[in-house]
Amino acid sequence: MDKILFFNTAWMDGYQGIVDDQMQGGGKHIEKHGWGGEMFNFKPSKKRMFGYGQVGGQINLNRLGAKKIDKAIDNITIVWVAKKPFSGGNYIVGWYKNATVYRNEQSPEKNSNRAWNDYEIGYFVTAKEEDAKLLTRDERIVQIPRGKGGMGQRNIWYGDNNPDFTDQVFNYIKSGQFPKPKSISKSIARQTDPLKRIEVETLAVKKVIEHYKKLGYEIQSVEKDNVGWDLNATNGKINLKLEVKGLSGKDIATELTPNEYKNLKADKGNYRLCVVVETLTSPKLSIFAYSIDNNEWTSENGIILKFEERISAKIY
Numbered sequence: 001m002d003k004i005l006f007f008n009t010a011w012m013d014g015y016q017g018i019v020d021d022q023m024q025g026g027g028k029h030i031e032k033h034g035w036g037g038e039m040f041n042f043k044p045s046k047k048r049m050f051g052y053g054q055v056g057g058q059i060n061l062n063r064l065g066a067k068k069i070d071k072a073i074d075n076i077t078i079v080w081v082a083k084k085p086f087s088g089g090n091y092i093v094g095w096y097k098n099a100t101v102y103r104n105e106q107s108p109e110k111n112s113n114r115a116w117n118d119y120e121i122g123y124f125v126t127a128k129e130e131d132a133k134l135l136t137r138d139e140r141i142v143q144i145p146r147g148k149g150g151m152g153q154r155n156i157w158y159g160d161n162n163p164d165f166t167d168q169v170f171n172y173i174k175s176g177q178f179p180k181p182k183s184i185s186k187s188i189a190r191q192t193d194p195l196k197r198i199e200v201e202t203l204a205v206k207k208v209i210e211h212y213k214k215l216g217y218e219i220q221s222v223e224k225d226n227v228g229w230d231l232n233a234t235n236g237k238i239n240l241k242l243e244v245k246g247l248s249g250k251d252i253a254t255e256l257t258p259n260e261y262k263n264l265k266a267d268k269g270n271y272r273l274c275v276v277v278e279t280l281t282s283p284k285l286s287i288f289a290y291s292i293d294n295n296e297w298t299s300e301n302g303i304i305l306k307f308e309e310r311i312s313a314k315i316y
Helices: 027-033 163-175 197-216 258-266
Strands: 003-009 048-051 072-083 090-105 123-128 133-135 216-219 233-234 237-244 270-276 284-289 298-300
Touching: 003 027, 003 163, 003 233, 027 258, 048 090, 072 123, 133 284, 197 216, 197 233, 197 237, 197 284, 237 258, 258 270
Parallel strands: 003 072, 237 270
Antiparallel strands: 048 123, 072 090, 090 123, 090 133, 216 233, 233 237, 270 284, 284 298
């Protein structure tokens, strides 16, 4: 039977170090010092990944199928978990397949890129770079159960007390699809009706809907309700507000209405600016989310939005 091990870590976007990607949550050490060993969990070194978690002692390899004398065990699936900012709850942020897990923390190899200030960051697990997958912010939709039948107070969980859930996780890693949570209300899944929009905006909305549905979100159009965004995207406890901007050119340059801008500032953690460029020819979607680290709106590929506030007035 395949074996799995969950690590609870701090929340980051890239896990490539803490330059413009501060760690959120993750325990007292990170709160005190501002860094933790997991900050390099998805930074490859010599075509391998080296993962760290605050284990608080040894990893019980026996529960993964190893013998008492074994110092390591191979072919384990590692699932990285972190507490989602704003909405809360612990969600899968990525994984290693076919990983080697060590009973004790290992020292980094010579000339590795796992140094921070005067510290050499060790690791508990390693895998090939090609077997590692880091999820983007809005792909992180699979919540980990806590308490009875789930992850306890320790930062590692063997998953053996909830085989149904671990089977779902294995299938998710293999297929990219996780069973949808039950809808709280039938009204959530109201069909969208963007047909009265101009062609560019209509196609842009369609592009965004397809993207989030593929990730497992349920979509509700609120375009006609004048709430300050176009679509609600929900998955379990995650509730995102999607404002869609369709552009025919290549450059990202658009405007927000006063209502849109007000709501963007009011709920930064859940608001998303979804900009589609070249909508009529070769549509490309960029999703901008608020970054606590640098107080800016950034896309998943590193584009930073600039805002130019304008003052309007009514004259009569």
